[in-house]
Amino acid sequence: MEYLAQQLINGLTLGSIYGLIAIGYTMVFGIIGMVNFAHGDVFMVSTFIALIFLLALTQVLGLGSLAVALFIVLILAMLLTSVWSWAIERFAYRPLRGSFRLAPMISAIGMSIFLANLVQVAQGPRNKPSPSMLSDVIILSDGGGYTVTLSYKQILIVAVTAVLLTAFWYVVQHTSLGRAQRACEQDRRMAALLGVDVDRTISLTFVMGAALAAVAGLMFMIYYGVVSFSDGFVPGVKAFTAAVLGGIGSLPGAVLGGILIGLIETLWSAYFSIDYKDVATFSILAITLIFLPSGLLGKPDVEKV
Amino acid sequence: MAVAPAELSSTKARPLTAALKQALGAALLAFGLSVPILALRTEQDISNRLVLQPRWSYVLIAVLLAFFGRLLYLTYAAATANRAPRVRVRALTTRTVSAGFAQFVSVVGLLALLLYPWIALSIVGRAGAIKWIDNFGIQIMIYIMLGWGLNIVVGLAGLLDLGYVAFYAVGAYSTALLAHTFGLSFWICLPLAGILAAFWGVLLGFPVLRLRGDYLAIVTLAFGEIIRLVLINWVPVTNGYAGISGIPRPTFFGLPFNASDQGFAAFFGLEFTPLHRLIFLFYLILALALLTNWVTLRLRRLPVGRAWEALREDEIACRSLGINTTNTKLTAFAIGAGFGGFAGSFFAARQGFISPESFTFIESAVVLAIVVLGGMGSQIGVAIAAIAMIGGTEILRELDWLKDIFGPAFDPTQYRMLIFGLAMVLVMIWKPRGLISYRSPSIFLREKKKVRADLVREGHG
Numbered sequence: 001m002e003y004l005a006q007q008l009i010n011g012l013t014l015g016s017i018y019g020l021i022a023i024g025y026t027m028v029f030g031i032i033g034m035v036n037f038a039h040g041d042v043f044m045v046s047t048f049i050a051l052i053f054l055l056a057l058t059q060v061l062g063l064g065s066l067a068v069a070l071f072i073v074l075i076l077a078m079l080l081t082s083v084w085s086w087a088i089e090r091f092a093y094r095p096l097r098g099s100f101r102l103a104p105m106i107s108a109i110g111m112s113i114f115l116a117n118l119v120q121v122a123q124g125p126r127n128k129p130s131p132s133m134l135s136d137v138i139i140l141s142d143g144g145g146y147t148v149t150l151s152y153k154q155i156l157i158v159a160v161t162a163v164l165l166t167a168f169w170y171v172v173q174h175t176s177l178g179r180a181q182r183a184c185e186q187d188r189r190m191a192a193l194l195g196v197d198v199d200r201t202i203s204l205t206f207v208m209g210a211a212l213a214a215v216a217g218l219m220f221m222i223y224y225g226v227v228s229f230s231d232g233f234v235p236g237v238k239a240f241t242a243a244v245l246g247g248i249g250s251l252p253g254a255v256l257g258g259i260l261i262g263l264i265e266t267l268w269s270a271y272f273s274i275d276y277k278d279v280a281t282f283s284i285l286a287i288t289l290i291f292l293p294s295g296l297l298g299k300p301d302v303e304k305v
Numbered sequence: 306m307a308v309a310p311a312e313l314s315s316t317k318a319r320p321l322t323a324a325l326k327q328a329l330g331a332a333l334l335a336f337g338l339s340v341p342i343l344a345l346r347t348e349q350d351i352s353n354r355l356v357l358q359p360r361w362s363y364v365l366i367a368v369l370l371a372f373f374g375r376l377l378y379l380t381y382a383a384a385t386a387n388r389a390p391r392v393r394v395r396a397l398t399t400r401t402v403s404a405g406f407a408q409f410v411s412v413v414g415l416l417a418l419l420l421y422p423w424i425a426l427s428i429v430g431r432a433g434a435i436k437w438i439d440n441f442g443i444q445i446m447i448y449i450m451l452g453w454g455l456n457i458v459v460g461l462a463g464l465l466d467l468g469y470v471a472f473y474a475v476g477a478y479s480t481a482l483l484a485h486t487f488g489l490s491f492w493i494c495l496p497l498a499g500i501l502a503a504f505w506g507v508l509l510g511f512p513v514l515r516l517r518g519d520y521l522a523i524v525t526l527a528f529g530e531i532i533r534l535v536l537i538n539w540v541p542v543t544n545g546y547a548g549i550s551g552i553p554r555p556t557f558f559g560l561p562f563n564a565s566d567q568g569f570a571a572f573f574g575l576e577f578t579p580l581h582r583l584i585f586l587f588y589l590i591l592a593l594a595l596l597t598n599w600v601t602l603r604l605r606r607l608p609v610g611r612a613w614e615a616l617r618e619d620e621i622a623c624r625s626l627g628i629n630t631t632n633t634k635l636t637a638f639a640i641g642a643g644f645g646g647f648a649g650s651f652f653a654a655r656q657g658f659i660s661p662e663s664f665t666f667i668e669s670a671v672v673l674a675i676v677v678l679g680g681m682g683s684q685i686g687v688a689i690a691a692i693a694m695i696g697g698t699e700i701l702r703e704l705d706w707l708k709d710i711f712g713p714a715f716d717p718t719q720y721r722m723l724i725f726g727l728a729m730v731l732v733m734i735w736k737p738r739g740l741i742s743y744r745s746p747s748i749f750l751r752e753k754k755k756v757r758a759d760l761v762r763e764g765h766g
Contacts, residue, residue, distance in 0.1 A: 035519045045342065052341040055357050083337050095734045102465050103737045105519050106677050109467075110729025113670055117723040122343050122363065128355055233666065237530070240523065275538040282527040282534075289524050290512045 002146040007270045008263065013154040013223065015262020016161035020216035021239035022246070022254035023168070024209025030185045030249035031205050032097070037108035038088060040236015041115035042210050046081040046217030047227040048119055051130050053077065054221075058131070066133055070218070077214040085210030086203055094199065112232065120229040127228045130221050157219045164215055165255060168208070172251065181205055185249070234278060238265070241285040247298020256296060320383060328376040335371030339364045410685055418446075418591055422584045431580060438583045443590055443655065445695045447648055450594035452675040452687040454644030457601055459673065460682035461610065462637035463617030464514075465522040467669055468529025471509070472502040472642040474536060474664035476649025481549040481659055482542070491555040491654045495647065502646020503639045510638035514631055529669055536661040548660025552653050557585060586655055593651060597644045598684055604640070613637050617682075667722065674729050694725065 021043050028036040053076050057069045092111045096103045134156065137149040172178035180201045183191040192198045220235070221227055242261040246253025261281060268280045288295065343363040347355045417424075425437040451473065458466045476498040483494045513524045536543045543549070554562065560569040562582035569585075570577040604610040612633045615623050624630055653659050675694055679686030701717040 035523060048347075049341045051355075052345050052347060052357065055347065055355055056345065060357060080337065080341060083334070087334055087338060092730045092734070096737065099733075099737045101518055102463075102522075103733050105465065105522060106673070107730050107733040109670060109673070110726045110733065113667070113722055113726030114730065115726075117720075117726060119342060121719055121723060123347055126349070128347050129349075129353070130355070237523075237527070244523075273538075276534070279531050279534045279538075282531045285527045286513070286524050286531075289516055289520050293516070293520065 002141055002148050003270070005141070006146070006148045007266050009148070009150055009154060011263035011266035012259060013157050013262070014266060015242075015259035016158050017216045017219050017223070017258075018235070018239045018242045018261050019255040019258025020161055020164070020212045020219070021235065022242040022258045023165075023251060024213050025240050025243040026246070026248050026250065026254040027181075027205050027209050029243070031181060031202055032093075032104075032188075034093070034104045035108065035240070036093075036206075036209075037105065037236075038092075038111040038115060039209065039213065040234075040239065041112045041232035042081060042085050042088070043213040043217050043220075043235060043239075044227075044229065044232030045084055045115055045119060046077050046210070046214035047221050047231060048123060048128075048229075049080050049214070050074075050077040050218040050221050051128060051227055054130065070133075070222075074215065074218055077218055078211040081210045081214035081217070082207040085206045085213075089203055089206040094202075112236075116229055116232055123229060125229065127226050129226050132225055134222060153222055157223060160215060160219065164212065168212065169251065171208070177201070177204060237285070238281050241281055241288070244285060245288050245295055247295025249299065250295070250297045253295055253297035324376060324379040324383070327379060328372045331375035332368045332372035335367045336364065339367040343367060407685060414685070414688065415595075422587055426580075431578065434580065435583060438580070438587055440699050441696060442587045443583070444699065445692055446587065446590040446594055447652060448672065448675060448695045449688050449691040450590065450597055450648045450651075451645060451672045452679065452691050453594060453597040453601060453684065454641050454648065455672050455676050456641075456682065456684065456687050457604075457613075457644070458637050458641035459676050460680075460687075461601070461605065461617065462613040462634060463518075463681075464634060464637065465518055465673075466525045466638075466641070467522045467666070467673065468509075468525035468527070468532075469641070469645055469672055470664045470666070470669040471525075471529040471532040472506060472645035473649040473652070473668070474532055474661075475502045475505045475642075476646030477653040477659045477663070478536065478543065478549070478649075479646070480650040480653040481552045484553050485549065485551070491553055491650075494654075495650045498650035499643045499646040502649065503643035506639040506642025507635055510635050510642075514634040514638070526666065526669075529666060533661055533664050533666075536664070543661075546660060546662075548658055548662075550658040552657050552659070554582070554657060555586065555589060555654050586651075590651055590655075593647055597647075600640075600644075601684065609633065609636055614682075671725065674725055677729060678732050694728075697721075697724075 021039065024039045024042075025036060028034060028039070050073050053073045054069060057063045057072060058066075063069045063072075088111055092107045093104050096107055134152040137151040139147055140150055141148040172181060180191065180196045181204075183194070183196055184198055184201050188198055191201075220231075238261055239258065242257035243254050244257070245260060246255070246257025261284070264284065265277050265281060269277045272280075344359060344361055345357045346360055348358050350356050421442055422434070422438050425434045425442070429437060451469070455466065455469045458464050458469070479498040479501045480491070480494040483489045483497060484491070489497075509525075509528050513521055513528075516524060537545055539545075556562070557569050560567065560572050562569050562579075562585065564577040565571065568577065569575075569581055575581070605614070612623070612628050615626075615628065616630060616633055620630060623633075652663070671694070675690045676687055678694070679688070679690030698718070698721045701721055704717045
């Protein structure tokens, strides 16, 4: 029982990270119907941006307070990752709008390879251990010979995720930008005729997705304490799985899917085999797409002729 | 990058100032992008702590590249804008190499490939030829074969397959395991590997083929990764990361290529040299690749080939006309997978050793890049793209003189995938239908339409 409780806590933390990345996939898919294959690598770039700024603030500038440093790193990482995502959309996807249907996907795969290798060349192929922080834990229960702990990292991750998702939800539901996004999602041409700047709205969608991915990137770095240029691919596919499982195009679906994937991954590792945990996620992706293509909360996909 | 009308008019009004302004914008953007990632490299010091090493010269290079790249592009755009009409349909319409030229290229190319080992021998001599035949010749031919195999799936049937390397792996591991378990020779393993890979193609293809293009791509990616992870973790059978070694080498009608009395060299009264085996392997993979090409060319004229091309153009129309889309897709998947299996079998026998390292997603991406850059569906295009990309990679290894300019730590090969990725993006932007040529449908109703159906749908007609 205690073991299960611990796994549920770990799974929820991991799921929050996946959920944050999954929103980027689901929003972009909702608005332009494209799988942004490079999103996982944008996330990876954000982990490096966060790591470098953290080092610069704590070592070079000698900032004493960790909380202040993390807050500044969060803002800077969100900002610069957004710039990356904006530039990628402008350079690699926008010229292909209206091209044949596989073109943006192939361009995105190319971008993903480019980003991973750019970071590999610039930062070196090794794993980078980040300075350990927030490693204190709260002991929740000590019965049955197994200690259930809740670390400050986990509290921070879940709390930041919850706050940001609420803010994000407000933006999409109650601001003119959110209205424009939902309008573009329904009918881009009609939205353009009614005076919505479609290009700007799509750019901002990429920017919002990247900002959330940057938050996930910082959380990922704090949680695992190590970053690598190859970290874009597997978390990216898992977050995409989360988006698909929750119903691609649906924001609550992405969060729900993220938490489910996080839970499934930790429970699978805990009770079955840690070697096959990625196989489990990839299988869920395939099974969902085959048997439940609209996901748990998604709308059924109607093909228009 | 598409130039918006507003940019065009401003470049006309005050061309230089506007262009400079935009180039400055690009430079500023490049600065913003490269500041943390390029400027500060994280390195571990002796006590395993991460420290930052500033490298501002990289940022300067990136900024200058962005500035002059944008400026050049704007000059080019301004120069062409005066000549061409605003709405350019031409760039997106069907583009095929003319029939005569294509035939010329294939004949010359085939002759060059047939004579290649001898040309290499006569130019660089025996010692140098090993590298040229093995690293360049055989390596490129494997990728040409994989490209042609994937071309059936992606180019002809229009199914984006991101897990093609899975079938390559199935072929390689089938050969290795059959040879070890049953003691079969390469020549029996080769067809069996192809059949097994085709079987896996059907098995994996069956549930997923009703998915839409990008979903299909993701699911094939997932399958490719699942197969790789199983190969890593199923240690009793596959030996995990350590891989399988001691795979039997191909023989020449039962004559092994070794220095023994029963060997190839002794039988024909030649002096023993490892070159014999390499030349034989080169002709073997050439024959396999040509078989792939020949089968594709013939299949394209059969009803199933016509159905593939129709499917690529418009799936709904196909279904309305009574074509069984599931079967059509499955045959494409199975045949493509089968050729991947042949290539994998050859790869295993050539290396004598295989491990899951050789079958990562990057391999799938490289083969896909070859098909895309060559022009989907075009056989010659794929061959040229494979030569350019794989040969280019090998040439990067040779560029030792660059070390004299950039210092001894400079390793050109690490930029290989960087260039691959960027090339994929640029080709999609510049010529979405493929760099070299694009295969339009082989058959038409009465006449070839000026503008293709999907272009009309996209609003260009």
